[in-house]
Amino acid sequence: MIIKSTRVPAGRARQIANYLSDQKDNEIVTWLKGRPHDILTMGEISSLAGKAFAVRHFSVSPNAKMTTGDLALVILEICREYGVPKTSASRIAVVQHQKRRASEAGNEIHWHLAVPETHAETLRTLESSFFKIRNEKVSRICEIRLGHPVVPGRFNRTVFLELQKTRPELDLTVFEAALRQAAAQSPMQEDDWLSYRAKAAFSINHKKPLGRKLV
Incomplete structure (x- = not known):
């Protein structure tokens, strides 16, 4: 997503x-x-x-x-x-x-x-900081909650660690599995999975979303 x-x-x-x-x-x-x-x-x-x-x-x-x-x-x-x-x-x-x-x-x-953007009653403006990372975070949450294949993004380390801390109810094994598979299919070592960064929102290295099983 x-x-x-x-x-x-x-x-x-x-x-x-x-x-x-x-x-x-x-x-x-x-x-x-x-x-x-x-x-x-x-x-x-x-x-x-x-x-x-x-x-x-x-x-x-x-x-x-x-x-x-x-x-x-x-x-x-x-x-x-x-x-x-x-x-x-x-x-x-x-x-x-x-x-x-x-x-x-x-x-x-x-x-x-x-x-x-503007709350009609308080006139406060909607939060906007770090929106690229936050959008990616929401994408991963929704993929996990909806049972969709997880697609690695550009801010995987930040998003993964943040979800570990703030959303303990989520099963992050599918996220880890996708990152391990992406790392294994790249010049990286699979053990460096947390450092994997896709070149685009959908990684151009993969024709299809990555699988859900650990490799």
Whole structure:
């Protein structure tokens, strides 16, 4: 699973609303929650509060089939990681995009989330530090909780040690197994698995997500 995020300035709320609604490239767009005007409201609130950013745009691209119930778990974990207040969480807009893959038959489904950057009541801004590591952390949590193959990322050591400390209820053996396999298939030694870093969000060294058994 790849989770990415960007911060949308208050003056560009309409642009992100239009982007999420755009049906170019034979894409099927389904608003599962919220409407474009909800994103515009996020922009208005941030502008009135004098805040630079209005929307935290998350894209969620799974490497296995997901249901809307699975997506709800992903949203819950994103809210937990970034401390999204309940009232802001209730205003999240969720958009499903479906388009034909360029490389193979079938359809690709991914999701976009528009999360308010500014809390409407307290006017506090959503947390944003170390977002690349935190997005990778949420991706690994969701893969483990949903039973998806774990895909090594770029910040494996930091994420693994953080999950050991803060999420003891998670079974990290599947994470370790994926890193051991990735290390063994690279110039590294398998025993150096915790130091493995993929070259991209999905490692270009692997055609398929790595297996779940220790090697």
